[in-house]
Amino acid sequence: MAAEGGYTRTAGAALAQRSIVLRPHGRSIEAIRTMKNRLLASAFVLAGAVAPAQAADPHLARNLAATCANCHGTGGRSVYEPLVGRPREKLLSMLADFRSGEHEATIMHQIVRGYTDEQLELIATWFSEQR
Ligand code: HEC
Numbered sequence: 027m028a029a030e031g032g033y034t035r036t037a038g039a040a041l042a043q044r045s046i047v048l049r050p051h052g053r054s055i056e057a058i059r060t061m062k063n064r065l066l067a068s069a070f071v072l073a074g075a076v077a078p079a080q081a082a083d084p085h086l087a088r089n090l091a092a093t094c095a096n097c098h099g100t101g102g103r104s105v106y107e108p109l110v111g112r113p114r115e116k117l118l119s120m121l122a123d124f125r126s127g128e129h130e131a132t133i134m135h136q137i138v139r140g141y142t143d144e145q146l147e148l149i150a151t152w153f154s155e156q157r
Contacts, residue, residue, distance in 0.1 A: 067096075087152040091147050102153045114154035121146050 042080030083089075094102065094109065109117065123129035124138045140147070 087148040090141070091149045091152045094149065101156055109153040110156045112154060114150045117150035117153060118146065121150065 091102065096102045098107055098109045102112075120129065121134075121138050124131050124134040127135060129135075138146070
């Protein structure tokens with residue numbers, strides 16, 4: 027994920043800065059450099075290990091769909107505006123109409139803008155597959 031790559035780089039930059047300025051416990055610059063490099067190396071190894079695991083998250087669609095539960099019920103099973111089991115293409119076209127303003131709404135036109143097309147496809151597919 028891009029945000030985590032950014033975090034890793036920021037943490038690395040912060041470490042690099044601190045080792046120059048602080049020199050904790052009177053350690054030699056060389057010792058600090060080695061420590062810094064080890065920390066950086068483990069940060070990159072961790073970032074590398076985490077990224078593919080997220081890409082393959084088998085629960086991504088379900089977790090995204092869960093963000094609709096407050097109003098559409100757990101699993102989309104609300105009485106008012108249920109989403110469960112509705113055809114994927116129908117859901118996607120309703121969401122697109124909210125986004126474009128074609129379908130006037132009190133809240134959905136704002137909510138739908140918080141998701142990428144890819145995320146909405148995952149969400150619509152997930153609801154369409156629920157029974
Ligand atoms: C804050 C409450 C709220 C949340 C959260 C919410 N919705 Fe809605 N949804 C509504 C309301 C209210 C409507 C009726 C249209 C309007 O006034 O906005 C609606 C309507 C819809 C409709 C049209 C249903 C129909 O039969 O016309 C779809 C599809 C929909 N929402 C999908 C979603 C999806 C997908 C999510 C999660 C990404 C979601 N909603 C999250 C409140 C919410």
